[in-house]
Amino acid sequence: MRVHILIFCFVAVLIKQRVDGLEVCDVLQVIDSVEWNLVKLVKSVNATLSKYRNCKCDEDAVLQNEWKLAFRGTSGTRQSVYYAYKDGLGIPSSIESGCKQVGKPLACSSHYRNDLILDNWNGISEVALALYKNDVRVHHVIFDAAGSTYMNWLDKARVKSSSWSDLPTSVANIFSIAGHQDASLRRTFFLNKSYGACPNDSGWFVAIDNENGGCSWEKNAALPFFKYATGSTALNWNDGNIGRADYFAVLVKYYNTP
Known part of the structure; x- marks a missing residue:
């Protein structure tokens, strides 16, 4: 127009x-x-x-130009990333501009929730979960959002593509936003392949919302913290090649995006 x-x-x-x-x-x-x-x-x-x-543009261009930021979870804020996403809990009324974007070296000390998108979840065709280290996207998963809600789009059956080559076809025991939570565990946005009594647990990504979880691989003093498999496939959570993302983003694409 x-x-x-x-x-x-x-x-x-x-x-x-x-x-x-x-x-x-x-x-x-x-x-x-x-x-x-x-x-x-x-x-x-x-x-x-x-x-x-x-056009089937490269995914870097897609994630920068055709998607809208619905949520950004920032490590070390001392605020639950799960409840910040779910209810906006702990998010300050004034948000730094750096928290409202990705891929730029701007200061951000809190989570960011786009209420307009998350509280009005409709007309969305795809969702991307993207992880960033030093403001560079290191991994992503793209989901089919048709018929989804803002709480259930992260589902293994909805995966369309991923930078982890084995993720689309692998079996996963836990794969959801709520993840695995109980009295001592706060494993959220959990993309987990399998459990093996702590020493043999493996997966792709997890946002850990507490300091003293049940396994040594999830204990840390700066919550929340985001662990991910740095290679092209799932890794044992105790592996030395497990990385720490600075932040992750939930981006959405609407139907008929111009």
Whole structure:
């Protein structure tokens, strides 16, 4: 729509420049000429827009340009990331601008919840869970959001693609936002492959919301903290190649995104 308005304004100016001082018949010829060229211009613009709407762009561009930030969980805030996402608990009324974006080296000391999106969950076609280290996206999973809610889109059956090559086809024992929570455990946004009595637990990503969980791999003094498999497949949570993300983001794409 904005493109068409700009074209209309351009044509109006062009006609005025050309008709000043001309007779009526000459004006009509100018209008016919402009109309013919306008038709060609509109067709060209529509073809270009169609090409970009249908292109299979690289996922870096997709996550930056076609998605809206619904939530950002930041490590070390001392506030539950699960309840910040679920209810907005612990999120201050004034949020630093750095918390409202991803991939930029800006200060952020809290979680960010986009209430407009999470409390009005409709018209969403896809959801992306993206992990960031030093403001660089290190891993992601994209989910089919059709018929979902803001609490159940993170489901193994909804996975469309992932930077972890084994995730789409692997069996997982826990795969949800609520994750595994009880009196001593707060494993949320939990993408877990299997349990093996602590020493052999393995998975892809977990947001840990407490300091003293049941296993040594989830004990830490700076909650919440986000652990992830740095390679292309799931890892044992005790492995030395398990990484720590600085923050993670939940991004959404709406149907008919321009």
